[in-house]
Amino acid sequence: MNPPRAAFPAIAIAIAATCVLSLAACNANLSEPITATAPAPMKPAMASDADLLARGEYLVRITGCNDCHTAGYTEKAGDVPTSDWLLGSPLGYSGPWGTTYAANLRLRFAEMDEAEWMTWSATLRTRPIMPDFALRAMHDDDRRAIYRFIRSLGPAGSKAPEYLPPGSAPPPPFLQLVLPPAARAGAASGG
Numbered sequence: 001m002n003p004p005r006a007a008f009p010a011i012a013i014a015i016a017a018t019c020v021l022s023l024a025a026c027n028a029n030l031s032e033p034i035t036a037t038a039p040a041p042m043k044p045a046m047a048s049d050a051d052l053l054a055r056g057e058y059l060v061r062i063t064g065c066n067d068c069h070t071a072g073y074t075e076k077a078g079d080v081p082t083s084d085w086l087l088g089s090p091l092g093y094s095g096p097w098g099t100t101y102a103a104n105l106r107l108r109f110a111e112m113d114e115a116e117w118m119t120w121s122a123t124l125r126t127r128p129i130m131p132d133f134a135l136r137a138m139h140d141d142d143r144r145a146i147y148r149f150i151r152s153l154g155p156a157g158s159k160a161p162e163y164l165p166p167g168s169a170p171p172p173p174f175l176q177l178v179l180p181p182a183a184r185a186g187a188a189s190g191g
């Protein structure tokens with residue numbers, strides 16, 4: 001004996017009966033709430049153009065591209081307008097590999113289309129001190145986002161100084177990495 005349970009079937013039957021009696025009213029009521037409460041459409045798997053641009057800016061900001069490819073960025077603790085980002089740097093990175101300079105990515109990206117970048121960056125090998133391994137480890141969408149953002153900045157500035165082979169003394173400014181002898185051979189062959 002459980003009076004509350006017994007009451008449910010009675011209520012259900014009453015509701016069903018109401019619907020059967022006024023079928024038109026039930027249909028009308030059904031169609032509206034269902035559309036109104038339907039779940040939002042699923043986000044498309046491909047990020048939108050706006051998403052990619054915002055993500056590209058975020059990635060360039062947090063993954064260190066500016067630290068090397070934007071002159072003065074570290075000294076100003078990142079307080080550099082995006083219009084001045086990634087114009088390359090005259091600061092040399094000197095070590096057993098010679099002296100390398102962080103390229104002007106605004107000019108470099110203007111030379112290639114997105115498909116070229118996606119192929120190139122997936123297997124990019126540079127000399128030190130560029131963390132090419134970090135780019136290679138990125139998801140496709142992240143590398144695509146970086147491309148979209150850098151292209152949106154447009155070409156500007158001039159090329160960074162040319163690479164100097166080992167044995168040529170770089171003019172200042174440069175950072176010198178002095179390794180113990182055992183580590184020199186590996187570093188000389190690059191990343």
Ligand code: HEC
Binds near residue numbers: 065066163
């Ligand atoms: C620690 C400093 C440093 C950081 C961080 C860094 N780069 Fe570099 N990057 C360099 C240097 C130096 C070179 C030049 C290497 C050479 O001469 O082979 C370079 C080269 C490159 C090149 C090749 C340019 C060319 O024309 O061959 C690309 C592309 C590039 N960097 C993109 C990026 C991106 C994108 C990021 C951020 C995810 C980044 N770099 C972060 C220092 C850095």
